[in-house]
Amino acid sequence: MAAVVVGAAFEGDFTLILAGVVAHVGIFTFPAAVTAATAGSFVGDCCWYWLGRLRGPKFRAGRIYRRVGPRIEDLARRFGVWELLLARFVYGTKSASMLFWGLQGLPFGRFAAVDACGCALGASVFVGLGYVVSGSATALLGRVRRIELWLLGAVVIGAALVLIIHLTAKRELHIHDRGPSSDS
Numbered sequence: 001m002a003a004v005v006v007g008a009a010f011e012g013d014f015t016l017i018l019a020g021v022v023a024h025v026g027i028f029t030f031p032a033a034v035t036a037a038t039a040g041s042f043v044g045d046c047c048w049y050w051l052g053r054l055r056g057p058k059f060r061a062g063r064i065y066r067r068v069g070p071r072i073e074d075l076a077r078r079f080g081v082w083e084l085l086l087a088r089f090v091y092g093t094k095s096a097s098m099l100f101w102g103l104q105g106l107p108f109g110r111f112a113a114v115d116a117c118g119c120a121l122g123a124s125v126f127v128g129l130g131y132v133v134s135g136s137a138t139a140l141l142g143r144v145r146r147i148e149l150w151l152l153g154a155v156v157i158g159a160a161l162v163l164i165i166h167l168t169a170k171r172e173l174h175i176h177d178r179g180p181s182s183d184s
Contacts, residue, residue, distance in 0.1 A: 001028060001036050008040025009047070012094065013126050015040075020130020030131055037123035038116075045098045045115050052102025059099055068096045081106060084114045088122035 004022075007015030016037045023033040052059060059065050072093055075083040087097035101111055 001032060004033060004036040005040035005043070008037045008123070009044035012041070012044075013122075016123055016126035017130035017133075020127040020132070021134040022130075023127065024131045024134035030127070033127045033131075034120075034123050037127050038119045041119040041123060042112075042116055045094075045119065046112070048095050048098035049102040049108070049111055049115075052099035053105070053108075054102075056099075056103040060103060065096060065099070068093055069100070072097050072100045076100065076104075081110060081114050084111070085118040085121060088118055089125075 004015060004019045007018075019033040019037050020030075022028065023030045060069070071090075072083070072087070075086060075090070075093070075097075079086060081101070084097060084101065087094045098115070
């Protein structure tokens with residue numbers, strides 16, 4: 001359960017989907033998965049919010065914010081603080097949105113109230129998605145393991161070839177640098 005909280009705080013959607021798969025398998029209950037995912041998401045969002053609040057100007061000048069900032073600002077103009085709910089479902093905007101609202105000086109109480117709703121909604125959707133597709137995920141994991149073995153073999157063979165080529169080229173270069181042998 002702690003892994004879901006930590007994963008939701010720092011990684012996000014994939015962790016929530018995996019929590020749904022694990023809940024479907026029966027390792028823990030669906031409500032427990034949603035609760036842990038909600039809590040982790042909220043902790044992560046608060047960290048981004050406070051980072052924006054405390055270090056705002058530095059982040060506003062950053063490359064990542066310049067890339068996604070205009071999209072977030074547009075959504076914020078259209079939807080106001082409710083953009084926090086949408087950010088969960090617009091790829092690449094979640095963390096930047098939390099940072100944005102910290103930059104804007106949104107009072108923490110209001111941020112926390114709206115974001116908690118967004119965290120619960122996002123956790124329910126993504127954990128639910130994982131729960132529903134868990135049968136497919138289990139089959140996919142089996143295929144991935146087979147592919148991983150083939151890839152591992154290819155990497156080992158590739159590394160061996162690179163090593164052989166490197167050693168051969170080094171030997172050829174060494175022989176060439178010595179020049180022709182003078183037996184006279």
